[in-house]
Amino acid sequence: MARIEDYAVIGDLQTAALVGMDGSIDWLCLPHFDSPSCFGALLGTPDHGRWRIAPVGAATCTSRRYLPGTLVLESVWETDDGAARVVDFMPPRDSACDVVRIVEGVSGSVPVEMDLALRFDYGHVVPWVRRREGVLHAVAGPDAAYVTTTAPLVGRDRRTVSAFTVGPGDRVPFVLTWRPSHERWEPCADAEVSLERTLAYWDEWSSRCRVTGPYKDAVDRSLITLKALTFGPTGGIAAAATTSLPEWLGGERNWDYRYCWLRDATLTLQPLLAAGYTEEAGAWRDWLLRAVAGDPADLQIMYSLTGRRRVPEDTLHWLPGYEASAPVRIGNAAAEQLQLDVWGEVLDALALTRNALGTEDSWNLQCALMDHLERVWRQPDNGLWEMRGPRRHFTHSKVMAWVAADRMARGITESGLEGPLERWTAVRDEIRADVLAHGMDPTGSHFVQSYGSSELDAALLLIPRVGFLPYDDPRVVATIEAVQRELAADGFLLRYRTESGADGLPGTEGVFLACSFWLVTALVGIGRRDEARRLFEDLLELRNDVGLLSEEYDPRLGRQLGNTPQAFSHFGLINAAVALEQGMGRSDEPPRPPS
Numbered sequence: 327m328a329r330i331e332d333y334a335v336i337g338d339l340q341t342a343a344l345v346g347m348d349g350s351i352d353w354l355c356l357p358h359f360d361s362p363s364c365f366g367a368l369l370g371t372p373d374h375g376r377w378r379i380a381p382v383g384a385a386t387c388t389s390r391r392y393l394p395g396t397l398v399l400e401s402v403w404e405t406d407d408g409a410a411r412v413v414d415f416m417p418p419r420d421s422a423c424d425v426v427r428i429v430e431g432v433s434g435s436v437p438v439e440m441d442l443a444l445r446f447d448y449g450h451v452v453p454w455v456r457r458r459e460g461v462l463h464a465v466a467g468p469d470a471a472y473v474t475t476t477a478p479l480v481g482r483d484r485r486t487v488s489a490f491t492v493g494p495g496d497r498v499p500f501v502l503t504w505r506p507s508h509e510r511w512e513p514c515a516d517a518e519v520s521l522e523r524t525l526a527y528w529d530e531w532s533s534r535c536r537v538t539g540p541y542k543d544a545v546d547r548s549l550i551t552l553k554a555l556t557f558g559p560t561g562g563i564a565a566a567a568t569t570s571l572p573e574w575l576g577g578e579r580n581w582d583y584r585y586c587w588l589r590d591a592t593l594t595l596q597p598l599l600a601a602g603y604t605e606e607a608g609a610w611r612d613w614l615l616r617a618v619a620g621d622p623a624d625l626q627i628m629y630s631l632t633g634r635r636r637v638p639e640d641t642l643h644w645l646p647g648y649e650a651s652a653p654v655r656i657g658n659a660a661a662e663q664l665q666l667d668v669w670g671e672v673l674d675a676l677a678l679t680r681n682a683l684g685t686e687d688s689w690n691l692q693c694a695l696m697d698h699l700e701r702v703w704r705q706p707d708n709g710l711w712e713m714r715g716p717r718r719h720f721t722h723s724k725v726m727a728w729v730a731a732d733r734m735a736r737g738i739t740e741s742g743l744e745g746p747l748e749r750w751t752a753v754r755d756e757i758r759a760d761v762l763a764h765g766m767d768p769t770g771s772h773f774v775q776s777y778g779s780s781e782l783d784a785a786l787l788l789i790p791r792v793g794f795l796p797y798d799d800p801r802v803v804a805t806i807e808a809v810q811r812e813l814a815a816d817g818f819l820l821r822y823r824t825e826s827g828a829d830g831l832p833g834t835e836g837v838f839l840a841c842s843f844w845l846v847t848a849l850v851g852i853g854r855r856d857e858a859r860r861l862f863e864d865l866l867e868l869r870n871d872v873g874l875l876s877e878e879y880d881p882r883l884g885r886q887l888g889n890t891p892q893a894f895s896h897f898g899l900i901n902a903a904v905a906l907e908q909g910m911g912r913s914d915e916p917p918r919p920p921s
């Protein structure tokens with residue numbers, strides 16, 4: 327099975343596919359990110375669905391890249407017979423959902439093979455396949471897939487295969503279109519027309535980016551990746567494109583990230599605004615308001631990409647898991663947790679969009695959320711790491727509750743909005759006093775993970791970023807140094823020590839990439855800029871050949887771990903690049919793009 331970093335992503339802003347260096351699409355959920363997969367080999371075997379196109383006898387491509395500023399992937403294969411290119415993409419969704427693969431001969435005469443195994447419903451439904459007027463029809467239950475190509479297609483062992491040869495200038499297209507099975511088949515889009523349309527879409531999108539500076543390429547790729555994780559129809563942002571890629575190979579820390587976490591999505595907002603993508607920021611704000619509408623007591627920490635509340639967790643027993651990392655889970659029980667930081671992130675994000683977009687149409691909702699937080703902030707919670715052990719008083723959660731009260735009080739004093747200023751100021755001060763009294767080690771020198779604990783937590787690095795204390799406060803400096811000392815692993819950072827058993831889960835995990843980027847930002851904040859730049863550049867080296875990051879990394883094996891591509895890691899990268907280029911911005915001002 328391919329390594330996680332062997333995968334590139336293509337997508338149509340409603341779902342995404344992972345393309346391996348071996349030319350195989352091993353992951354694709356249709357029609358949406360959180361739908362069942364039709365290619366699920368990533369979490370099992372080729373018989374759980376995959377689509378491979380590659381020169382005969384070649385194991386992996388020689389090189390690959392995204393066409394600049396786009397999500398169109400070009401893989402180059404150099405073989406003894408000559409060279410060929412495969413261009414893979416998904417046109418931004420209109421009525422149909424297409425995956426397009428164009429094989430192009432470059433030199434010599436290259437024999438190519440194609441192997442297609444469609445397996446609906448996460449790899450266990452084999453469709454009924456027929457040929458009609460030269461088009462392959464594959465139907466099962468609610469799903470239908472159609473394949474058009476100029477290449478010969480042959481059915482073999484419940485798969486469809488093809489063999490053909492390309493010479494210089496030859497272009498052999500394959501278009502796979504998904505539709506609900508009850509709808510009539512309609513001719514598939516022309517591959518070349520779709521390519522032009524897709525390139526034009528991404529060119530226009532990228533042309534709006536205001537980012538410049540030495541890390542522009544990395545930042546651009548991260549922004550395109552965040553855009554690829556955005557569910558176009560609603561503006562919701564998926565935490566990652568996959569489920570159950572393990573946080574440790576062979577372990578059981580395997581979760582479904584194909585949902586919209588309020589935390590991840592609001593943090594994504596900052597780099598989008600910084601780079602000039604106000605439309606996306608507005609769409610996200612509107613998604614948020616629809617999703618959280620209703621009783622503030624019912625605020626969830628995550629929703630489906632359409633805003634649905636129920637995302638029940640289940641396991642798929644027929645899938646063995648990525649490199650035997652089981653169970654494979656769909657849905658996520660974290661949706662039912664109490665994570666107090668989310669109030670802070672949501673109210674901070676709405677303050678940000680108020681200032682950046684110049685509109686405020688949700689103040690009543692914000693007031694209702696704050697009123698609720700006022701009643702619950704003293705409760706223990708599961709924290710931002712969604713710990714499944716007993717609830718505790720996480721210092722980061724309380725700090726974010728302070729952020730909520732602070733942004734609401736400032737909505738009144740700085741934006742002239744109406745509200746109980748004295749009450750919210752008093753709540754803000756009370757939370758602050760509580761954190762300073764209980765969230766520090768017994769000597770009062772640095773912050774700790776939770777009240778009464780001696781553990782460190784990388785989330786504490788965010789304390790100055792949200793404005794709770796300034797970077798030059800000795801307690802902040804000591805916390806950054808303690809986190810670095812206690813959580814460093816092979817030059818990067820763990821989010822916390824799993825050995826304490828505090829997260830209620832067996833096993834361990836890799837270094838957490840977002841936290842390692844937070845350390846870059848924190849080091850810039852305390853003036854250790856050279857060290858920050860070195861760490862940042864080491865982190866850039868962990869990206870795969872096309873600039874993608876998953877959630878974690880195993881320094882022993884030199885391999886990426888966890889779901890991919892992950893928004894958390896990519897916005898960490900962008901914020902760190904901004905910090906390195908400009909120094910620290912306050913969290914309530916949209917950071918300016920690197921110049």
Ligand SMILES: OC[C@H]1O[C@H](O[C@H]2O[C@H](CO)[C@@H](O)[C@H](O)[C@H]2O)[C@H](O)[C@@H](O)[C@@H]1O
Pocket residue numbers: 565579581582583587589590658659660710711712713714894
């Ligand atoms: O490892 C424990 C938890 O891992 C997931 O949560 C993590 O991913 C979320 C989405 O990126 C992020 O918001 C959160 O802060 C991370 O800890 C998983 O979804 C949880 O169910 C799991 O308990």
